[in-house]
Amino acid sequence: MLLTVQWKDDSLILIDQTKLPTKLSYVYCKSYQDVAAAIKQMIVRGAPAIGVAAAFGLVLAARRSNSRNIGSLLKDLNKAYNLIRSTRPTAINLQWGLDRLMRKIQNIQSVSKVKQIMLDEAIQMAEEDIFINRSMGSIGEILFSDGDTIMTHCNAGSLATVAYGTALGVIRSAKESGKKIHVIATETRPVMQGSRLTAFELQYDNIDVSLIPDTAVGYVMTKGGIKHVIVGADRILHTGHVFNKIGTYQIAVLAKNHNIPFYVAAPLSSFDLKNDIDDIVIEERSKEEVTKIGKKNIAPTNIKVINPSFDITPPDLITSIITEKGIISPPYKTNIKIMMNTK
Amino acid sequence: MLLTVQWKDDSLILIDQTKLPTKLSYVYCKSYQDVAAAIKQMIVRGAPAIGVAAAFGLVLAARRSNSRNIGSLLKDLNKAYNLIRSTRPTAINLQWGLDRLMRKIQNIQSVSKVKQIMLDEAIQMAEEDIFINRSMGSIGEILFSDGDTIMTHCNAGSLATVAYGTALGVIRSAKESGKKIHVIATETRPVMQGSRLTAFELQYDNIDVSLIPDTAVGYVMTKGGIKHVIVGADRILHTGHVFNKIGTYQIAVLAKNHNIPFYVAAPLSSFDLKNDIDDIVIEERSKEEVTKIGKKNIAPTNIKVINPSFDITPPDLITSIITEKGIISPPYKTNIKIMMNTK
Numbered sequence: 001m002l003l004t005v006q007w008k009d010d011s012l013i014l015i016d017q018t019k020l021p022t023k024l025s026y027v028y029c030k031s032y033q034d035v036a037a038a039i040k041q042m043i044v045r046g047a048p049a050i051g052v053a054a055a056f057g058l059v060l061a062a063r064r065s066n067s068r069n070i071g072s073l074l075k076d077l078n079k080a081y082n083l084i085r086s087t088r089p090t091a092i093n094l095q096w097g098l099d100r101l102m103r104k105i106q107n108i109q110s111v112s113k114v115k116q117i118m119l120d121e122a123i124q125m126a127e128e129d130i131f132i133n134r135s136m137g138s139i140g141e142i143l144f145s146d147g148d149t150i151m152t153h154c155n156a157g158s159l160a161t162v163a164y165g166t167a168l169g170v171i172r173s174a175k176e177s178g179k180k181i182h183v184i185a186t187e188t189r190p191v192m193q194g195s196r197l198t199a200f201e202l203q204y205d206n207i208d209v210s211l212i213p214d215t216a217v218g219y220v221m222t223k224g225g226i227k228h229v230i231v232g233a234d235r236i237l238h239t240g241h242v243f244n245k246i247g248t249y250q251i252a253v254l255a256k257n258h259n260i261p262f263y264v265a266a267p268l269s270s271f272d273l274k275n276d277i278d279d280i281v282i283e284e285r286s287k288e289e290v291t292k293i294g295k296k297n298i299a300p301t302n303i304k305v306i307n308p309s310f311d312i313t314p315p316d317l318i319t320s321i322i323t324e325k326g327i328i329s330p331p332y333k334t335n336i337k338i339m340m341n342t343k
Numbered sequence: 344m345l346l347t348v349q350w351k352d353d354s355l356i357l358i359d360q361t362k363l364p365t366k367l368s369y370v371y372c373k374s375y376q377d378v379a380a381a382i383k384q385m386i387v388r389g390a391p392a393i394g395v396a397a398a399f400g401l402v403l404a405a406r407r408s409n410s411r412n413i414g415s416l417l418k419d420l421n422k423a424y425n426l427i428r429s430t431r432p433t434a435i436n437l438q439w440g441l442d443r444l445m446r447k448i449q450n451i452q453s454v455s456k457v458k459q460i461m462l463d464e465a466i467q468m469a470e471e472d473i474f475i476n477r478s479m480g481s482i483g484e485i486l487f488s489d490g491d492t493i494m495t496h497c498n499a500g501s502l503a504t505v506a507y508g509t510a511l512g513v514i515r516s517a518k519e520s521g522k523k524i525h526v527i528a529t530e531t532r533p534v535m536q537g538s539r540l541t542a543f544e545l546q547y548d549n550i551d552v553s554l555i556p557d558t559a560v561g562y563v564m565t566k567g568g569i570k571h572v573i574v575g576a577d578r579i580l581h582t583g584h585v586f587n588k589i590g591t592y593q594i595a596v597l598a599k600n601h602n603i604p605f606y607v608a609a610p611l612s613s614f615d616l617k618n619d620i621d622d623i624v625i626e627e628r629s630k631e632e633v634t635k636i637g638k639k640n641i642a643p644t645n646i647k648v649i650n651p652s653f654d655i656t657p658p659d660l661i662t663s664i665i666t667e668k669g670i671i672s673p674p675y676k677t678n679i680k681i682m683m684n685t686k
Contacts (some may be wrong), residue, residue, distance in 0.1 A: 070449060097372070213589065221587060222592070246562060250561030250562075251563045253561060257596055290530065290538070291538070304552065305555070306554070306563060308562055334549070
């Protein structure tokens, strides 16, 4: 099993996802600045993975701090918190991971205790992530039948989590329970998480996968045979609006048009009950993601580019949301609240 | 003005579109085999451009033939016809261009006369193409208003025709009549005709253009501001079904969902009144178009790929079809027949 996020030798070890699929290599983060840079550059990406990586970033800030009293340590932690928090605005798990650690050390007065508690909690979060994904998988896999062809977008797999994956975790779980599953993975321009990551990790695990350009989603759906669409989420609002990788919304529209069920798989840590749509910043990334592949120019260099990293899928396009505690069906406003309260 | 297809020095000169946008260079075709290879490799592409290029391919076959009698010349021409015809199956203009030349020399018995008539006819076709595009432009541009933002897919521009373009010809014409037009161009994976060609040629002509990944079509539409979508066509059936670059169909579905008018601009030579949907072959192109950019692998090398080059947009998603003889509105079955008879 691919381990995307690992704590070892007093360092956070990340699979370098910018090098995939040609090279499986690792980046060692020895400071919180290393972690912030890794998140910003998408060496690690995927909402659950960056949530846990962010937590380890705070752990590194604590462990590298020379502060002898708690006030000074908290100052160092706040600095790290703000830097890590600023790297990517849309995925809620980033903030969730940081806040969970900060809450855990409230009212602890010993510097060494704080450092230990933070490390224990981050390790706990990493272990929980795998457990949660396995739960989500076994709950969600009942939706799939033997022989199904399932479309997915971006990478909501091992590489988007500590391990196992959310949407791809459900597919893994279906396979583990003996069902033959075929996956159609979209390329997911511009960063190509589909071709670089999903294709890679499904092949790695011997799950049948075919790659399509993002332009072929509609055509492939007209051909019949796609039984389900399943994606992950970077943030789910109390209304059921799902923020996820750019392109998710249009796939949901197309799925609805072709009467194909559209599922979202996400842990409860991806839910945001406080904010409304307009409160959330959609990250706009650099134009070079669109105009270059590696060092090669694929568009005129001085061209204007619109490059939003996420879009919003409204609840009426979503058949159901798979979580580690159960499957949420519409009406989402009511049922998300109920599910969160049973947490 | 960019001249995509030119006859000069007893050769067919083509802009090498595989080198754009980084280099504006030309390929000299001195034989029909050169022309067939250029079409196959997409050095020249776009339905109207390959129609005219194919015709010049036959001209080259005639001019290079050593045949002294008409029977032997026709044998040479048939060989060339079959090779060129086999390069790309979906665009009807390829066949249209070849058939128009062959019809023209029916019953001509002199070898030298046949050679001259073929050359004259091909030159006439190239000139007609520009004239037709300008007509289409001035007819279609009344649909656009000053300040409109218009989305287009693939490249239905100068580079898809001899010059001026079909869909982009309508945009050029709107600009020439004094309207300020903003264009949103989709990248158009996998061959990236949007980022490589449309972005290039609109910039070349000082028309305002922004590039988006194919995944951002739905998101950009939800933001409002897109007033129209306009695309070209590789083949239009008597029913109004439009075969065009992969990704067209899903943009049409999204346009309908957002109440955005969806126009197709195509010359009458792109209409096919004989065949039905199932008669038309959708070209499947090589997986390397999806897995590589230049020499760089962007997906696992042994991954399965589905790479259809075209899709089919049904008539109920099309607001109207702009031709050089007028605008065709639904019901298409009736109105296409009427338009073709006034030819």
